[in-house]
Amino acid sequence: VEHRRRRRAAKDADGGLKDFPRRPPGPKAWPVIGNLHLLGEHSNPFLAFTALSKKYGDIFSMVLGTVPCVVVNNYDLIKEVLITKGSHFGGRPDFLRYHKLFGGDRNNSLALCDWSELQKTRRQVARLYCSPRLSSLHYDTLTRVAGTEVDCFLERVSAASAASSTVFIKPLIQAACANVFSGYMCSTRFGYDDAAFTNIVRLFDEIFWEINQGYAVDFLPWLAPCYRGHMGKLSSWALDIRTFILDRIIDEHRRRLVNGEDGDLGMDMARDFTDALLIQLQEDPNLEWQHIIFELEDFLGGHSAVGNLTMLSLAAVARNPAVARRIQAELDAVTAGTRTVSLADKPDMPYTEAAILEALRVASSPIVPHVATQDTSIAGYHVDKGTVVFINNHELNTGEAYWEDAAAFRPERFLQTAKDGVVHVVKPAHFIPFSTGKRTCIGQRLVHSVSFVLLASLLQHYDIGVDPKHPVVTYTASVALPPDTFPLVFTPRAKQGVAAVPAPA
């Protein structure tokens, strides 16, 4: 009804949109479910979007439940939504699940809130820490923290692979990522045998898997009573995580900071991201305690995405031994077989970086849907305020129109040799795994850094293969893997000159 009222209002009123009276074409909607059934005809909504774009064009509209949606399917349209008209499309969908994960209000989350001045302020401090520039002090800290963690991580892998060459590696990778994030953001790390820590790492992974799923209730909120158990589970996971952060991370020093017992502190006194958030809380009257805690939780939770991507990169390497051999050759050349690889080696290892980009491309992580915050237009078609806009980046990542031999895993597609013979990583403009524009991902430098260190250190010490009894299963348009996922086979590298695998603790 609201949608029809808006259409009538837009027809009657001027609003500068008279020039764009037409809505994008699209399938006829059924009562109650709209076009939801069309998504069910494919194994993944993005495959459905691509199929529908063949019929209705690169921009089309659909109604999911009662929610008006527009889907954009090519790079020019995507740029119009994310960049040219980024300020018209700064909202996020109002899914019940998003509220449940963030204490009853999705606006507590940096990624799921609507655009606002508060959001702008929160992004500023977050960018400083979560987007550390090469050669900055923050980057040095990250390099140090990652180096320490890699030693502990390799010890655990060594112990696990000595017991059985088939290793269920995902929980170890997730724990290592969690420790790098918490070491870097909170100056704290936890033991791999700390039950409360491993429980929280698992919950973050469950949430990452969950947030990457689509549910009918997202568009048919009246189904909520059928999802009561599920929603309750989400709220309780989120609460357990928050309790852990308050118990184990916000220590006495931090509490004094919050209470102003150490006087007014400037940002230059911040030891890490957590301090910076607490100092920002002191300085900015618009910020509340819960904003800070949710923000910390949001960013710590980012480790889960990195762990999943590292797992996908490992799986890709295990399936493509020639890629593994090239990474190992790069590793041996850079470290001369005398030391463990570190983040500082990344600029000299373009092939390894390209392999991670290729894993990202093939996985084709979805861009969080945007929502029109005003009546506007795309490609001359009218778009009503409140319309959910889906960005079909799956086509950008895997379409033959954008990539030669798109189905193949070929890291070299991201490499270019300059005139002086130096090999550089080059990303085509249409490759936007972290999106673009004002809501672009804040964590991308952390993603590249942490996944690099973990992948490189494993390949430096092990040949990695697939266990035929446990085939690798990945999912279309998703970086997420289920928390319980396939193991991989780890064989210590026999090659001479390779740095020794640390002995099990």
Ligand code: HEM
């Ligand atoms: C494999 C890893 C990751 C991928 C593929 C990824 C991708 C994305 C994408 C596509 C968006 C949506 C942008 C948009 O709506 O236009 C996003 C948003 C965001 N990401 Fe990431 N991300 C990853 C990891 C991380 C990490 C590790 C962090 C934090 C440390 C992070 C923090 C954020 C935040 C805060 C936003 C919301 C920005 C906003 O809405 O203003 N991400 N990410």
